[in-house]
Amino acid sequence: MSALHPTTPRFKQNVREALANPNIQSAMATSGSGFVGRRAAARAAMPEFDALRDAARDMKNHTLANLALYLERYEEEVLAAGGHVHWAETAEDARRIVLEICRNAGAKTVNKGKTMISEECGINDWLEENGIRPVETDLGEYIIQLRGEVPSHIIAPAIHVTVPEVAELFRAKHGHLAAGRNLDHASMQAEARAVLREKYFHAEVGITGANMLIAETGQSVIVTNEGNGDLSQSLPKVHIVMASLEKIVPTLEDAATVLRILARSATGQEMSVYTTFSSGPRRDTDPDGPEEYHVVLLDNGRTGMLGTDFQDMLRCIRCGACMNHCPVYQAVGGHAYGWVYPGPMGAVLTPSLIGVEQGGQLPNASTFCGRCESVCPMRIPLPKMMRHWREREFERNLSPSAVRWGLAFWTALATRPWLYRNATWVASLALRMMAMGRGRLAKIPLAGGWTDHRDFPAPQGGTFQSRWKSGRTVR
Amino acid sequence: MSARDNILARVRRAAGQGDKVAVAARLGHHRSDHAPIPVMATTEGMARIEQFMKKARAVDASVSRIASLDDLPAALAHELRSRNLPAAIRTGMDPAFERDWGTIEHSTGPGRLEEPATLSRAEFGLAETGTLLLASGARNPVTLTFLGETHFVVLDAEDIKAGFEDLWAGWRARSLDPRTVNLVTGPSRSADIGQTLQLGAHGPVALHIFVVG
Numbered sequence: 001m002s003a004l005h006p007t008t009p010r011f012k013q014n015v016r017e018a019l020a021n022p023n024i025q026s027a028m029a030t031s032g033s034g035f036v037g038r039r040a041a042a043r044a045a046m047p048e049f050d051a052l053r054d055a056a057r058d059m060k061n062h063t064l065a066n067l068a069l070y071l072e073r074y075e076e077e078v079l080a081a082g083g084h085v086h087w088a089e090t091a092e093d094a095r096r097i098v099l100e101i102c103r104n105a106g107a108k109t110v111n112k113g114k115t116m117i118s119e120e121c122g123i124n125d126w127l128e129e130n131g132i133r134p135v136e137t138d139l140g141e142y143i144i145q146l147r148g149e150v151p152s153h154i155i156a157p158a159i160h161v162t163v164p165e166v167a168e169l170f171r172a173k174h175g176h177l178a179a180g181r182n183l184d185h186a187s188m189q190a191e192a193r194a195v196l197r198e199k200y201f202h203a204e205v206g207i208t209g210a211n212m213l214i215a216e217t218g219q220s221v222i223v224t225n226e227g228n229g230d231l232s233q234s235l236p237k238v239h240i241v242m243a244s245l246e247k248i249v250p251t252l253e254d255a256a257t258v259l260r261i262l263a264r265s266a267t268g269q270e271m272s273v274y275t276t277f278s279s280g281p282r283r284d285t286d287p288d289g290p291e292e293y294h295v296v297l298l299d300n301g302r303t304g305m306l307g308t309d310f311q312d313m314l315r316c317i318r319c320g321a322c323m324n325h326c327p328v329y330q331a332v333g334g335h336a337y338g339w340v341y342p343g344p345m346g347a348v349l350t351p352s353l354i355g356v357e358q359g360g361q362l363p364n365a366s367t368f369c370g371r372c373e374s375v376c377p378m379r380i381p382l383p384k385m386m387r388h389w390r391e392r393e394f395e396r397n398l399s400p401s402a403v404r405w406g407l408a409f410w411t412a413l414a415t416r417p418w419l420y421r422n423a424t425w426v427a428s429l430a431l432r433m434m435a436m437g438r439g440r441l442a443k444i445p446l447a448g449g450w451t452d453h454r455d456f457p458a459p460q461g462g463t464f465q466s467r468w469k470s471g472r473t474v475r
Numbered sequence: 476m477s478a479r480d481n482i483l484a485r486v487r488r489a490a491g492q493g494d495k496v497a498v499a500a501r502l503g504h505h506r507s508d509h510a511p512i513p514v515m516a517t518t519e520g521m522a523r524i525e526q527f528m529k530k531a532r533a534v535d536a537s538v539s540r541i542a543s544l545d546d547l548p549a550a551l552a553h554e555l556r557s558r559n560l561p562a563a564i565r566t567g568m569d570p571a572f573e574r575d576w577g578t579i580e581h582s583t584g585p586g587r588l589e590e591p592a593t594l595s596r597a598e599f600g601l602a603e604t605g606t607l608l609l610a611s612g613a614r615n616p617v618t619l620t621f622l623g624e625t626h627f628v629v630l631d632a633e634d635i636k637a638g639f640e641d642l643w644a645g646w647r648a649r650s651l652d653p654r655t656v657n658l659v660t661g662p663s664r665s666a667d668i669g670q671t672l673q674l675g676a677h678g679p680v681a682l683h684i685f686v687v688g
Contacts, residue, residue: 031670048513055510062501066493068486073502075479081652087479139676140667156667163669189665189673196677201588216502219656227663227678230621234655245482250501252646256639257510267666270530271604274678275658282654287567288585288618289611289654299482306489 002150003091003122006354008338011361018332027160028333035324038268039375045270052261057379059254060315064306070215070248071297077218081280083293091121091300098123098207098240101294102132105238107204113222113229114138115209116154116318117242117298119340120353123207134207135199137228139192146173152334152342155266155320160333196228206232206290210243211317212258213295216251219277220295223262225269230276239278239290244298246314258317261377266319301353309388313348315378322372322382328365337362344372344382351389360398363389421465428459505647507640516603516638523602527635528686530605534661535674536682544629544687548576551627554683555579555592560625566594569614571629586622593623598649600635600686601642606660607684608642610653617655626662626679632688 007014018024043049063070075085086101088094094117102110110127112118112134124134124145136145140158144151146169151157158166167183170191177191208229210220220241222229233239249255263269282289305311323329323343334342339359341349347366351359363386372382393399394407413420435441435458443451450456461467476484487493501509518526528538541550555562563580565587566572572581572594586593595615599608607628611617620626636642646656663678674680 034670046513046515048511051511052513059509062497065490066498067490068483069493069495069498071483071486073498087477087482089478089481093478137677138667139665143667156670158667159670163671166668185668185671186673188668189676193675193677197588225663226665226676227621228676230617230655230657231677234617234621245486250498251505252643253505253507253509253640254501256643259639260510260513269534269660271534271606271658271660273534273659273661273663275606275660277656277658278654279652280654283612283652285613286611286616286654287613288616297482299485303482303485303489306486308489 002125003120003340004125006339006350006358008350008354008359008362011336011338011365014336014338015332015365018336023162023165024160024333024335027162028330031156031159035267035320039265039321039324040268042264042268042270046260046264049261049264052257053377053379056257056261056377057315059249059257060378063248063250063254064246064311064314067245067248067306070250071245074213074215074218074248077215078280078293078295081218081293083218083280083295086294086296088296088298088300091298094121094242094296094298094300095123095126097296098242099126099130099132101238101240101292102127102205105204105292107132107238109133109135109199109203110205110207111135111137111200111203111232111236112141113206113208113224113232114141114157115207115242116151116340117209117244118207119150120300121242121298123242135196135203137196137200137232138224139189139226139228142192142196143169149335150340153320153323154318154341154345160335200231200235203232203236205238205240206234206236207240207242208233210241210247210295211262212249212255213243213247214250214252214255214277215248217277217279219279221255221275221277223259223272223275225267225273227274230274233276233278234289237290238292238294239281241278241293241295242298243295244300244302246302262317262319265321265375265377305352310348310352310385312380313345313352313385315380316345316349317378318345319377321375321377325371325375327367327369327371337365344386345380348380348382348385348389356389356392356396357398360389360393363387363393421463424463424465428463431456431459434458505643512638512640513603516640518602518637523637524632524635524686527600527602527605530602531661531684532605534605535664536605536661536684538684538686540632540686542688544571544574547571547629547685547687548574548579550685551594552577552579554627558625558681560592564592564594564627565590565619565623567613567615567619569596571596585616586618588622590619590622590624592625592627593619594627594629595619597628597630598634598651599642599645600630601639601658602635603638604660606658608646609657609659610651611655611657612653617657620657620659621678623679625681625683627683627685628659629685629687632686635686
């Protein structure tokens, strides 16, 4: 898959392949719990955490309600600092703008800090098609670029790759190093550090994303642990920031509110190692830093979410907590989702950005357990929005006929109490007979999705309604 | 119509014109009552300095205290020796570094490909999280913060702020306008290989802070 060629429409097939892929299963088995435990510990260590989530939600709602004013102020500040703002309505516009800046800089190599917006716009493929070499510098992004893949997690892009796979990859791709060298965690990281260190000095352009754009000061903010985003923007002569327009926050204080919940929700850190506020090009007396500073401000469907059922999604700060806590994501990994954004946030955002025709299956990939909403630092009602997408998919006749027939059948049953009572009585009797006194069923016709993986308990006693009526159930 | 006009028109159609008075107030008054102030961001006096050092150590930085900047060359020489680093340091033009470095070879300028040890001066410290605030420029080139294999930072104890609220107030009071403001919390790290945390990703492998005073 790529940004331009989502495999989202074949989501079910992707899921089957992911569940049968031993490497993905082994990587996912060891990855998820760490994030969950560390977030819980960070939350417990800060009594004000949930109140800060409320404040962050309110701040972002205020910002979205006044978005045009804040965007105008932000642009004013960037220009005053000597930077450029390029407004991009679509991914295609963003690609064109980035290429033009790179060509003007005579770029042969472009270093990249981690940016999901660049993934969304398919910048890497586009630059390569145009003879410019993009080099991903985030360690995880570097690994997946060498593998010819896209990120499977928004903050841990190579979470699906096992350690032996990384070692094999480095042996194959770092051919200038001794073939028999020992490769463990530490030496592999040192190796990537050494390989990329040289590249920082050769690139003409550095591209980073932005976790926030501050209207008050015109600064773009990146939050990283590795320092690659900073080397990518400080050493080349041109720095391009790729950001979507909902990244705006009003002031430094508002940025601090986000910082107080961002890393805690993402990795369980109180602060990520590097939080960098950039404004404009290097100052006259500066000995380092870029000579040009460009911000590509991307819409790509986001203004279409304003004022709709999906506006709340624009509060997302891309921490990844929803996918870290999602039983579906943890079972299938990020690539199965078939486009740039996986997990619950991806299930809501993808249909908004590439259309419900292509992305409509993702909102069905939820058990509606509600963990995503319960951990979301911006209190985004993700399950509610997935339900909205399911409704739209149904309204537009996009759901499979089996689902439509099933729902029609269920409606007929559920809206006729006498029929429902009798049907459940018959079903319960039938299941009991099929169980033949064993108390559980290893196989039920049409329910292979359940019984292939676990037994189905046989009904005991009467139906819920009959028990309720006879008063045996504790009320 | 330009892309800018189209986007802003769509925003205004969907979200309305916005409330100019409320926006001006938010941008102009820097009120801190929009969000709760965490207790861990309210330390004072000695407790503040101690919390800063404790939090910095918790994120794998090392910290030592010196009485004044005059003690810096000897303290730095000691640290370089104990880490088996060459007796050489690279700094910017910060006045704090205009001194007799004794046996240490002192050079100034931006970071180069190989930088075993670099030294910067922080504008502020943040006791809330053990974070340093550095401002880029000729006095403290930004590349020294990221290219040094071991990064040393000098921080005045008086510049340690309790939380973001007084950090930003202090920052605005200095009226600086650097190209980058770098908040640094420990040495660089990554868990991208097998979800196992390793120090020393692309930035420094080690971070040592001299708290002065």
